[in-house]
Every structure is written in structure tokens, then in C-alpha cells.
Amino acid sequence: MADRLALFTGGQFADSHAKTAHGILRYGSRDVICVVDSTSAGSTAEQVVPYARRPVPIVPSVTEAAQLGANVLVIGVAPFGGALTDEWRAALLEAVGLGMSLEAGLHTVLAEDPELSAAAGAAGVELRDLRAAPPGLSVPPAERPDATVVHTVGSDCAIGKMSVTLELDSAARARGMQSAFVATGQTGIAISGWGIAVDHVISDFVAGAASRLVHEGAQRAPLLFVEGQGALGHPAYSGVTLGLLHGCKPDILILCHRAGSTDIDDYPGVPIRPLPELVQIYEAATTWVDHPARVRAVAVNTRGLDDAAAQEELVRVTAETGLPASDPVRFGGDVLLDALELP
């Protein structure tokens, strides 16, 4: 039976942490029946989040989702810390009771949860953990395969690095280039069907996981767009960011930023460094392992600004950094793709 998805967002559909739901709607090719969200119920997804670009209904509970014919409930939020809450647990158990399989990218492993596991067994449904690490991970080999690796890095997490990466890949393929999107997080995996959630592997193997993805990617295409994770200035996730950066050994970096952000969203009071300093920080970090890469462009998330304000912001970012700037989600990926100066 084909998957018919309901995206569960626990009242946070309008929030950037519901990025998994937003990403599946905008970039995925899977059949989405509805969003389940008590706060936004009654609207359509694109009314609440225009980025989502799909007019699927938002229903208030799992019961309505089942009535609409959904057979898989996807956790569509990447919560800070990645754990399953009691409130969500109740909804998941209800979904299982209604015959729905579950798909999630939490750090809490659904299949290892005794209550969910027993309920799923009784109902004959699947528990899919997108973040589960593949077997056999280790440290990276010294050599990187012969491919051009473009990597998105950022000023914070949940600001749109995955979207920028997908837009670039899409723009490249539209020009007839052979390219591939390389997923490093649960949403990217839900969209593209392969990848490793590098933030869930044991920390000694983050770089090894990134390296494995580049080796796998190089079998698919000679031009790879590797999705970034976290930020070097994020107090919780910086280690993931650096391990991924050193493991994928990029040739070219794109710096991603959300217009107007001044502090790390999860740690108010921890300032985001100025963009020119972030460019310098990421470029310097690539030299530490003797594989220097330059930031060639800045991707700016202008969601929330009108078109004129967005254009102004791009002009300001270019003046500040000396680099081409665009919002590929809003204006398409061509400006950034040109800035990469690919061979």
C-alpha cells in the first residue's frame, strides 16, 4: 500500500522548527494527505506557511487524518534536543491504534520504545526511524573521491540550509548538469530517500559518516550539494557542524543566514557573529585539515520580508560581505549557482 502521509507538527506548524513538515511539502514528491496541527487547523498548509506551496488541509487531530485516508504519520518537527514528549506520545499511540505507521527523525528511537513498539506490533504497523545510523560507520579515509563538493554552512540551525541546497541542486539539474543533493539530516532523507542523519551518529564518526556520503554521492553524480547542519557558533551543535565540514571536504561553501537574526535562536544572548566574520571562520576551519575552501556566495532567508525589503537586504549583504547574495527559495537558485563559478 502506497504511503499517504499525515504530517504531525504538535501545534508548531507555523514555526521554523516544523522544518521537516515544510521541507516534505515543498520539496518532496510523496503523497501528503494533510497536516495534523491543533494551532493551525482549519487553514491550508500554504496559507500558514507560503513556502510549503501545497494547499493540503490542516486538521486538528490524528482522528481526522485517519478519516482522510492517511496511513503514515510523520513527525514533522525537529524539536530542540530531539526527544519525544508525553503529549506527542499520546498522539502517536492514537495514530498507531488507528492503523497508521509512524515515521520520525527524533533522537528518541521509536523502535526502541517499549510502549510504541508493543502498540505497533499489535496493530501491525511500521515504526520508521529516519535518524538511525547505518551499520559499519568509522573514521574517514584520507582520500576524497573526484567530485565537486558544494557545502552549505550557516549562522544558525533551522534557517534554511537544506532548502538552499535543494534549490541549488534543482537549478543545476535544470541546466542539464549532473548533480545530486546529499542529505545529512532527517528531513533531507525523508525528501530524497537516502542519506545519513550525521547528528545522530556517535561523535567520533561524524566526519566518517560525511565522508561516506560523499563517496556514495560521487557514484550518483560528479557535482554534489551537501546539506549543512547546525553552525560553528551554535553552543549545542557546533561539533556536528565541524565534523561534517571536515568529513565532506568541500571545494566551495555557501554561507546561509536568516535576515534580521542577531542571536542564536535556541540560545538567546549568544550573538551571531557578523557575516564577514562568519565567512572568515568557515574558510579558516577548512584550512585546519589542509583542504581549503572559499565561501562564494551568501544565501539569505528573507521569509517575512516583502519583495522590496528582501531585495534591499540582499544588496546590504553583498555590500557587507563583497559576495553575491540571493534568496534561492524566493528567487530561484540561479544567482547562487552562477556565483559558484563551476568548471
Added chain:
Amino acid sequence: MADRLALFTGGQFADSHAKTAHGILRYGSRDVICVVDSTSAGSTAEQVVPYARRPVPIVPSVTEAAQLGANVLVIGVAPFGGALTDEWRAALLEAVGLGMSLEAGLHTVLAEDPELSAAAGAAGVELRDLRAAPPGLSVPPAERPDATVVHTVGSDCAIGKMSVTLELDSAARARGMQSAFVATGQTGIAISGWGIAVDHVISDFVAGAASRLVHEGAQRAPLLFVEGQGALGHPAYSGVTLGLLHGCKPDILILCHRAGSTDIDDYPGVPIRPLPELVQIYEAATTWVDHPARVRAVAVNTRGLDDAAAQEELVRVTAETGLPASDPVRFGGDVLLDALELP
């Protein structure tokens, strides 16, 4: 029955990767009966590795260790990648068959290995995994407890950061200061009896694990010496290093280096940056999360040099960096402790 340890080093006792065995011998207070090492058998531990400071015999096989009365076989090597090899497996199974418990800090979890687990069950012995992550880890809170945190960082892994940290703690306590050593790796845990192997937790929680250790440490003493891991320039482990650095939020850094090393040991051809640049790199990285710390001294591992050459090297390092330099393993921790300018 009290533990009587045999330290298994798989033919590598003389190598720096046998740091777990070396550390337990030098800094531990546990009863070590012998080392099991086919290459170095016939000598005593301190004849092969003077640093070890204990004249325990080195025997060629597990059989001899059992005959000497050992009842726990400790894996004394931290192999690159941390996996269990087939050769070691045979020795471990032999030990279990002779009634010995196993203790290890590998990424391979002994208790999850069907063959070892079945053998241990049949023999009635224990399988102890020092690297196992504690339950309930997550991202770090914003606040750090009120303590002075000294953190060792390095130019490579397996160069003696743990030893430097233990020597500093020992020197501080000898002066009547209330201090504690905070173990972040398997050897430190084997020596001190508490800690978290931060390189084995999932990468999203490295900083959270480090933060938890500082919170626990602050309950023990107001001055904490937090053992460093890896290096920011290590192609496999840099993510662990950065997550630990950002999670423990040090006030003071000590840069550790092995005299004469020019390349990352596990990745020949990847150069170690000059010491002044490493000082700048580590200090800069602390500012990214708005918790700046300065490098106050350089700890130089002079093993392999004679006393005169060691002194010359320390003078050279001070001239190069402008910082006090010493080898605390060779000359005691007082020079470095003075350099910290503790309140």
C-alpha cells in the same frame, strides 16, 4: 572479589595508542597484575615505557595472565576507529573462558556482541563498557555553574592531554587546592571512576555531555581540570574536540603538543599548524559561542628526548609562542599550574 587487572595491548604496548594501559599504570590506583602483549613480553612495563612507572611483568598471552591471578582483562589500546578486531576477539574469548571479566572502552560495545555476550553469560563473568553513554543526555543548558574550568586542547590526539590534565590536578591538590579531574574519555574513566566518553555519545549531545560533566564536577570541587579530546585539526575527530570545547566552556586553556610532531599521526600528509596559529585557533573558537578563553601555557610531551634536549625544546616553544612551557609528566605540574594565574 577485588579487581586484579591484566592490561591487554595486542602487541602495541610500546605505541602511543596503548595510552589506556599506560594511563592506568601511571595514574591509576587499581591493582595491575600484568600486561598481556606478545611483542613486549619478557620485559616489565616500565622498561618498555618508562612513563608507566610500574614494574609489572609483561606476559605473552592471556593464559599466563590467568596463571598470575588476573581476574579482569582490560583492553589497553585505543585503536584508530575504536573497533574490535578478529585477533583481539580470540584473546577476549580465551580470557572469558578462563573466568576473566572484560573491561573496554571501544566503540564496539562488548555487551551487544552476541558471541562475547553468550560466552560471558556461560562463564559468569562481567562485560564492562566504559564508553557506554549514560541515559538522558541532551543539549546543554545556557548556564555554566560557578567554577574555574581549565581545559587541555591539543595539536593531535594521543599526545598526552589526559596526562597533562591529571598532573595539573595532582599538583593543585598537592598545594591544598580543592580541584577535580574531569574524565572525558575511556582511560580517564578507568582511572578516576567517573566521567563520560564524549566521543561515543551521539554527536548532537557532545556539548551537552561536556556540560553535564562540568555540572557534576562543580559538585566535587570549585577548580576543574577537564581532559581534552582529539584536535581541531584532526580530520576524523575535530567535531568531538569542538563540541567538548563549547560544552565545557573553559576559562583557561592549556595547549598540548608532542615535541617534533609535524603531521597528524593518523593522517600523514595533514600538517599540524604552527603552535602560535593553534593558540589563535583555539582562542578564536571559544569566542564563537561568546565564552572567550585564553591559552595560558603550552604542555610539551618530550618523551623520547633526553633531559637537555627536552629543556631546549621548552625554551624553543616559549620563544615561539610567548607562553610558559613545560612537560608536566617529566618535570611535574607546577610550572603550568603557576602559569594559569588562578585566583
